[in-house]
Amino acid sequence: MGQKFSAVPAPNWAWTPQTLILKQIMTLSKAFVEWLEVDEDQAGQRLDNFLQGYLKGVPKSHVYRLLRNGEVRVNSKRADPSYRLQSQDRLRIPPVRRATPEEVAAVPPLPVSLRSEVLHEDEGLLVLNKPAGVAVHGGSGIRLGVIEQLRQDRPDARFLELVHRLDRDTSGLLLVAKKRAVLVALHELLRHNRMEKSYLALVQGQFPQARQRVNLPLHKYMTASGERRVAIQAEGKPSETLFTRLQTWPEATLLEARLLTGRTHQIRVHLAHLGFPIAGDDKYGNYDWNHQLTRLGFKRMFLHAARLSFVHPLDQRPLVFEAPLPLPLAQILTRLAKSGLGEESLAPPRRVRQKQE
Template structure:
């Protein structure tokens, strides 16, 4: 008879680099494959202790905290193929750069940066599944679900702090490519318009230009002009939700394939050119490397669909 070895309680001392991480996120890395609901249940029941005391999921760990990790058994479903596995494996091909501090991904359009809002699977969950040995993997910033391109992942908490500071101080330079309707004026280099976010009952976010909104600015440069469209480089100076998309609409030149802020007639024409997604792509990101403090720049090539669309327009 082949009996399984009994699972044991573990006591894990928190490394200084993990200080500041929420205990629920920490447990996700310690208890691989355990559903989120179970993690919250064991926290609620007090089975997880920090320095012998009960804690809430949002408790932020400190260096040298001792975490009691209870034994949790996950029933193995080896007979059921996991439909996410293929998706996870495909992410490997989208890694543009990786070292011991950061990872840069060319995010595909249509994948959310994290699960939630009815999505069980997002980019960060996929990367954690792809790198099960990584103790720490967190998003540095976000991209809309339908936007493709450069996204930064921190592999150490110190790197995350370093890059967040750069974002706050405006030291990070992000450049996007957007295909917009009509001819963008040669002398229009920026859009400054305050943005207000509204969350609908469904949870959907809609952003509009409003006097009582937050100050927002996007800089623009024409890359290529076509018969009834313009390819722009957009650099957001502020980082508001849907900023580039709403600023393009405000300027009278909505982005191609934008189901929220687009123009149906223009989108129908672009569909004939082969476009069935939002034409907004995070083409490059420049920053100071969190380890060397030297300037680095990463560039993400257009996917096949964006490249084909531009070819058709030419």
């Protein structure tokens, strides 16, 4: 993980009542400063993500404190957590104790192991079938996300970065790059709409169009309580989704949603704005309808990343991945059909597969 240049002894801190917090932090410390040089594989990562992977066992809050205090330096200068590392950048890492292998092993894993959810792996990328309820990365109130667990499970991996994101309550296909060049190439495919990403969504009401292209700009903002939200606004970023009707009931419709852009909460907000909120969406959905669905045993949002297709950046192979519909989602479709509401089949273009959980 980079080249170590030198080790400088850490200072002896004198104890005073005012240094209580500092003393607590220093209990994590090693006795030297480290200097690292960024190589090609590490280039392109955000500084905060790199540090969280390198400083194993150090709390995320402490990593950000080191950055805020300027104790981590890039080319002898302070750096923002979002700074993208460049090849041959020189990093100063202050004295801080990493977790031992035994301590890393003792960290509680995610409720669902990701090892059984790897659908494909090669030298450049991983394709996972992410379960619902699992965040893609750690954050406020979340100890470990997908990327943190992968780095914990693969301590010798030089590069592991999310190619894109899925909401915590969205299940399905998630790409992870194992090389910097692959990450850059896949981002280019996404930027130029050369990666097909399709989702399955159950929405309230009868969707009137067999096929509808929606182009509505999205604006991301934070509420006073700190909640992240997205709204349709003229000054927002261009956002485009193609919806295809697959199956309908008197009170619900199963849709395929193909992302033509990749904005935060794009499918959810577009559908809510059209008047067809996603089942189980507790942010943009219909509370009363969601409550009715719980009586059918439905306890999550019905949004599933079902299909990905793109050309592999390393060998130019055309790749197509499909994630079967999780059992709880397949069951709600069965219960809708048996609930006495009736059903009208609209000949879906692709069979909806079921996955046993």
